Amino acid sequence: MLDFTSNDYSAILLSLKVAVTATLISLPFGFATAYLMTFKRFRARILLDIIVNLPLTLPPVVIGYLLLILLGRQGPVGKLLFPMGIQIIFTWKAAVIATAVVGFPLMVRSMRTGMESIDKTLIDASRTLGAGRIDTIITIIAPLSIRGIIAGSLLMFARGLGEFGATVIVAGNIPGVTQTIPLAIYEYTGSPRGDTMALALCIVSIVISVAVLIFHEWLSGRMSRAD
Numbered sequence: 001m002l003d004f005t006s007n008d009y010s011a012i013l014l015s016l017k018v019a020v021t022a023t024l025i026s027l028p029f030g031f032a033t034a035y036l037m038t039f040k041r042f043r044a045r046i047l048l049d050i051i052v053n054l055p056l057t058l059p060p061v062v063i064g065y066l067l068l069i070l071l072g073r074q075g076p077v078g079k080l081l082f083p084m085g086i087q088i089i090f091t092w093k094a095a096v097i098a099t100a101v102v103g104f105p106l107m108v109r110s111m112r113t114g115m116e117s118i119d120k121t122l123i124d125a126s127r128t129l130g131a132g133r134i135d136t137i138i139t140i141i142a143p144l145s146i147r148g149i150i151a152g153s154l155l156m157f158a159r160g161l162g163e164f165g166a167t168v169i170v171a172g173n174i175p176g177v178t179q180t181i182p183l184a185i186y187e188y189t190g191s192p193r194g195d196t197m198a199l200a201l202c203i204v205s206i207v208i209s210v211a212v213l214i215f216h217e218w219l220s221g222r223m224s225r226a227d
Contacts, residue, residue: 008201010179011175011183030104034111036048039141092177103157114148114149117145167183
């Protein structure tokens with residue numbers, strides 16, 4: 001049996017914590033963004049599309065550096081938070097923000113796919129019957145796009161488990177504090193005789209990812225049988 005250290009267990013738990021937190025925080029924003037891009041027509045729609053999908057094309061290190069500038073003590077956001085005693089850079093909160101930014105496009109794309117598959121006549125019928133915009137979202141759009149919502153959430157969670165570039169820049173690689181599985185693997189690969197532990201953490205990461213995929217397939221099957 002592999003002898004994981006306390007820092008290794010901390011890295012595993014922190015990876016799960018960061019991925020779950022980033023997914024939950026991004027969920028309402030992802031849904032709202034997907035709704036705007038699917039059902040609304042406005043002049044800045046193309047600009048919004050570019051901004052949302054930009055993290056897919058930018059190197060994660062660039063995203064991390066931009067977040068470092070934004071959230072640092074001299075940054076526009078950091079200047080507001082620091083006097084209030086709120087520290088984000090080089091904490092697990094920074095890892096959450098980096099993970100949310102990098103995974104957000106995947107969540108929005110899946111949600112848009114789910115929303116675009118909705119029969120528009122159902123939405124028109126609900127409004128004809130007097131349902132307001134919020135009622136239509138709650139009773140029609142959200143339930144009928146649930147598969148996209150779940151798929152997007154799981155994709156973002158899985159992406160969050162493997163986030164490295166942005167996280168190492170904005171959160172650092174502090175064992176027991178901000179070190180996640182990918183960062184721990186990186187540290188082991190640079191240490192003498194660290195290959196065994198690096199491989200062990202790779203296996204842990206693979207097991208978690210496979211479990212997420214199996215859960216997704218199981219849930220999709222349950223929902224298909226329920227239709």
